[in-house]
Amino acid sequence: MIRALLSLLLLTGPAWATSITIGELEYLSTSSQGISGYKVIFNTVGVTAQPLTFANATLFVGGRHESIGPISTSTLPILFEGGAGLGLPACPCTSLRLQLLFPGSGPITFMLANGQQFTTSRMNVTLLLPTSGMFLLPGASAPIVLTPVPEPETWALVTTGLVAIWPYFRGRTRKKLAAV
Secondary structure (H helix, E strand, O other), rough: HHHHHHHHHHHHHHHOOOEEEEEEEEEEEEEEOOEEEEEEEOOOOOOOOOOOOEEEEEEEEOOOEOOOOOEEOOOOEEEEEEEOOOOOOEEEOOOOOEEEEOOOHHHEEEEEOOOOOOEEEEEEEEOOOOOOOOOOOOOOOEEEEOOOOOOOHHHHHHHHHHHHHHHHOOOHHHHHHHHH
């Protein structure tokens, strides 16, 4: 019975894919006028079969945020500015956080360039943290990475396996209790 469970779990392997990188978040610099620039670049060429569409993209800097609404990965670089009178603060910054939100609800599935299906959560968060010191340095960047989540079929397969072996373990526990 244990071998059957292990076989079921091994069969779920193909349903999991590795993470994919779809772009980059970058802190450009802060000008002498106190205006900071932040850039989001998408590049899904050779990664996804078609451009991805997001319902919203929000950049968080120092407790404030700015949203840009619906975008696609075919969009040209997205530039955010921070400073006096702008929606975002200027750096020095201790971190940047980009939140991408897919339309709809629940996990999102799309086709990769290699023909595989990829399932990810509806919300993706990218953090840009300093590599040294307390503050981000101009030119600091972080990849925008989508991580996979189990597909519903994977959960169904694992659940079926667990339900199938439940009586086996329950019977062993009863026999041990009866022996005591």
